[in-house]
Amino acid sequence: MKPILEVKNLNVDLKLGKNISKIVRDSSFEVYPGECLGILGESGSGKSMTVKSILGLLDGHFTVSGEARFNGRDLLLEKGETLRRMRGKEISMVLQNPMTCFDPLFRIGDQIRETFRTHTELGRKEIYGRSIEILELMRIRNPEEVMRKYPHQLSGGMLQRVMIGIAVAMQPSLIIADEPTTAIDAITQKEILDEFIRIKGEYNTAMIFISHDLGAISRVADRIIVMNKGRVVDRGTFRQIVDEAKDPYTRLLIEKRKAVMGQYVRVLGNKEVEYA
Amino acid sequence: MTADIQYKIKKETRLRAGHHFVYALLRALSVVVLITIAVFFLMRLVPGDPAVMVLGEHADEAEIQKLREQLMLNEPLSKQFAAFLGNIFLHFDTGDSIKYGVSSRDLVLQYAPVTLALVAYASVITVISAVILAFLAATHKDSLIDHAIRVIPAFTQGMPVFWIGLILISVFAVNLGWFPVGGVGSGMGGFWHSLTLPAVTIALGQIPSLVRSLREQLLEIMDADFVLTLRAAKIPESVIFRKHIFKNAFVPTLMLFSVNLSYMIGGTLIIERVFAVRGMGKLLFDAISNRDFPLVQAVTLYCAVFVVLISLITELIAAKADPRMRQKEKSFGNNAG
Numbered sequence: 001m002k003p004i005l006e007v008k009n010l011n012v013d014l015k016l017g018k019n020i021s022k023i024v025r026d027s028s029f030e031v032y033p034g035e036c037l038g039i040l041g042e043s044g045s046g047k048s049m050t051v052k053s054i055l056g057l058l059d060g061h062f063t064v065s066g067e068a069r070f071n072g073r074d075l076l077l078e079k080g081e082t083l084r085r086m087r088g089k090e091i092s093m094v095l096q097n098p099m100t101c102f103d104p105l106f107r108i109g110d111q112i113r114e115t116f117r118t119h120t121e122l123g124r125k126e127i128y129g130r131s132i133e134i135l136e137l138m139r140i141r142n143p144e145e146v147m148r149k150y151p152h153q154l155s156g157g158m159l160q161r162v163m164i165g166i167a168v169a170m171q172p173s174l175i176i177a178d179e180p181t182t183a184i185d186a187i188t189q190k191e192i193l194d195e196f197i198r199i200k201g202e203y204n205t206a207m208i209f210i211s212h213d214l215g216a217i218s219r220v221a222d223r224i225i226v227m228n229k230g231r232v233v234d235r236g237t238f239r240q241i242v243d244e245a246k247d248p249y250t251r252l253l254i255e256k257r258k259a260v261m262g263q264y265v266r267v268l269g270n271k272e273v274e275y276a
Numbered sequence: 277m278t279a280d281i282q283y284k285i286k287k288e289t290r291l292r293a294g295h296h297f298v299y300a301l302l303r304a305l306s307v308v309v310l311i312t313i314a315v316f317f318l319m320r321l322v323p324g325d326p327a328v329m330v331l332g333e334h335a336d337e338a339e340i341q342k343l344r345e346q347l348m349l350n351e352p353l354s355k356q357f358a359a360f361l362g363n364i365f366l367h368f369d370t371g372d373s374i375k376y377g378v379s380s381r382d383l384v385l386q387y388a389p390v391t392l393a394l395v396a397y398a399s400v401i402t403v404i405s406a407v408i409l410a411f412l413a414a415t416h417k418d419s420l421i422d423h424a425i426r427v428i429p430a431f432t433q434g435m436p437v438f439w440i441g442l443i444l445i446s447v448f449a450v451n452l453g454w455f456p457v458g459g460v461g462s463g464m465g466g467f468w469h470s471l472t473l474p475a476v477t478i479a480l481g482q483i484p485s486l487v488r489s490l491r492e493q494l495l496e497i498m499d500a501d502f503v504l505t506l507r508a509a510k511i512p513e514s515v516i517f518r519k520h521i522f523k524n525a526f527v528p529t530l531m532l533f534s535v536n537l538s539y540m541i542g543g544t545l546i547i548e549r550v551f552a553v554r555g556m557g558k559l560l561f562d563a564i565s566n567r568d569f570p571l572v573q574a575v576t577l578y579c580a581v582f583v584v585l586i587s588l589i590t591e592l593i594a595a596k597a598d599p600r601m602r603q604k605e606k607s608f609g610n611n612a613g
C-alpha cells in the first residue's frame with residue numbers, strides 16, 4: 001500500500017538575527033490510508049512544528065527543507081492559492097485549545113459556514129443542513145441552538161466537538177490533531193478521545209494524532225513515532241515502543257507511565273492491567 | 277456523561293443585552309451627576325469671596341453686593357445648590373456669564389461648533405493614519421518600515437503640542453503659504469481648509485501612541501490560534517484579514533481612541549489659541565482670566581458631558597461588535613460540565 005503522506009528528511013530551522021536553531025531535524029515518517037499515526041514527545045520536542053511546516057503554516061522566520069509527499073505531490077513545493085485551497089479540503093487540522101481556536105466575534109454557525117463556502121459550491125440552505133448534520137454527528141443534541149452561540153458561550157469540550165465536526169465535514173483524507181485533548185478537563189478528554197476513535201472506525205480517515213500523553217496515544221494510534229529535541233528517536237506499534245524502545249528518553253516516558261499505572265493497579269486491586 | 281448534559285443553554289442573552297444598555301446609560305448618568313456636583317463646588321471652594329475675586333479688591337461695596345445677589349452667594353448652600361441643579365436640568369444652563377451678561381449656555385452653543393468640527397477633523401486624520409501605519413508596521417514586523425513607523429513619530433510625541441503647531445505654521449503657512457496663519461476661513465471650503473493645520477497638529481500628538489497600541493493589537497491577533505485554524509482550513513488570506521483580523525482589531529482600537537479623545541479635547545483647547553480659532557478654547561481661557569465662574573462651569577460641564585456621551589456611544593458600538601462585552605459573567609457549561 002502506498003502511504004498517503006510520506007515525509008522525508010524534514011528539517012525546520014528558525015533564524016533569529018544571526019542565530020539559527022534547528023527545531024526539527026531529519027524527520028522521516030509516513031502515514032498510510034486509514035491508519036492513525038501517533039506522534040509522542042514532551043512539550044517543546046518539535047511535534048507542532050513538524051505538522052505546521054508540512055501544512056505551510058510557518059512564517060518567513062522559518063526555513064523548511066526536505067519532502068512531504070501527500071498523495072504523491074510535495075506539499076513543501078506548493079505555492080499557488082488554488083492548490084493550497086484544494087489541500088485545505090483534503091487535510092484538516094484540530095488544534096490544542098478549542099477555547100481560542102474560534103473567532104470570538106462570530107457565531108459558531110457562521111464559522112462552520114465559512115469552511116463550507118470556501119471549499120464547496122453549496123448554497124446557504126444546503127450549508128445550514130450540512131452544518132446541522134455534522135453537529136448531530138458529533139453527538140451535539142441541540143445543533144440549531146449551538147449554531148447561534150458565540151464561542152465564549154460554549155464549554156471547551158463542546159467547542160472541540162464542533163472543531164472536530166468541521167475537520168471531518170470536508171471528508172478529508174487526512175486529519176491532523178495536535179494535542180486535541182490537552183486543554184480539556186479529564187472527563188471530557190475521554191469523550192473527545194472516543195470521538196476520534198469513532199471517526200477512525202467509521203470513516204477510515206488517515207490521522208496524525210499528536211500528544212505528550214502515552215495513555216491517550218495508545219488508545220487511538222496504530223503506530224507511534226517518538227520525538228525528542230526535534231528528532232524522531234523511536235518508532236513502532238505501541239507494544240513495540242513499550243517493550244523495545246531504544247531511546248533512553250522514550251524508556252523514561254514509559255517507566256513513568258508504568259509507575260503511575262502500578263499505583264493505579266494497587267489502589268484498584270486489579271491483577272492485570274493494560275497500559276492504556 | 278453526554279454532550280447534552282454538559283451543555284446548558286443561555287436563554288437570557290437578549291434580555292441581558294438590554295440590561296447592558298441600561299447599565300451603560302446609568303453609569304454615564306452617574307458620571308454626569310458627579311461632574312455637575314464638582315462643577316458646583318468649583319466656585320464655592322475658591323478661597324475668599326468669589327464676587328471680590330471677579331471685581332477686584334478695590335471694587336465698590338454696592339457692586340460686590342449686587343454680584344453676590346446675582347450669584348446667590350448670600351443664600352444658604354443648599355438653596356444655592358438646588359437653584360444650580362434646577363437651572364441645569366431645566367435650562368441646561370449655569371447662569372448668565374458675568375463678562376458678557378448673556379446665558380452661558382448660549383455662549384457655549386455659539387462657540388462649540390468650530391471646536392467640534394476641529395475635533396472631528398483631527399479624529400478622522402488620526403484614525404485613518406494610525407490604522408494605515410499600524411497595519412503597515414504589523415504586516416512588515418521588524419523590517420525597516422516597521423522601525424521607521426515606530427521611531428519617527430516618537431519625535432513629535434516628545435514635543436509640546438503648541439510647539440508642533442508653531443512649526444507647522446512657519447513651514448506651511450508662512451513659508452509655503454498653503455494655509456492661513458490663523459483664524460477660520462469663510463464658506464464650506466474655506467472653513468475646513470483653515471482648520472487643516474490645527475487638525476493635523478492635534479492628530480500628530482495622538483497618532484504615535486495609537487499606532488503603537490494598534491500595532492501590538494494587530495500582532496497579537498495575527499498570532500492568535502483562531503487565525504492559525506483559519507489558515508489551516510485554507511480560508512483565503514484576504515478573507516482572514518478583512519473579516520477576522522480587522523474586526524478583532526476594531527473594538528480595542530475604538531476603545532483606545534475613545535480614551536484618547538478626552539486628552540484630545542484638552543489639546544484642542546490649547547491648539548485653538550495657537551491658531552487663533554475662536555472656539556471653546558478661547559471661551560474657556562477668556563472665562564478663566566475674567567473669573568467668569570458661570571461660564572467656566574458651563575464650558576467644563578458641556579465638555580465633560582460630551583466626553584461621557586462619546587464613551588457611552590463607544591461602549592454601545594463595542595457591545596454590538598463584540599458579544600463578550602454584552603455579558604459580564606462567564607457562560608455555563610464550563611469544562612466540568
Ligand SMILES: Nc1ncnc2c1ncn2[C@@H]1O[C@H](COP(=O)(O)OP(=O)(O)O)[C@@H](O)[C@H]1O
Pocket residue numbers: 014023041042043044045046047048049050
Ligand atoms: N514561534 C516560535 N518562535 C521561536 N521558537 C519556537 C516557536 N515555536 C516553537 N518554537 C520552538 O520550537 C521547538 C518546538 O516547538 P513545538 O513544535 O511547538 O513543540 P511541541 O512538541 O510541544 O509541539 C521548541 O523548542 C520551541 O521553543
Ligand SMILES: [Mg+2]
Pocket residue numbers: 044047048049178179
Ligand atoms: Mg505543540
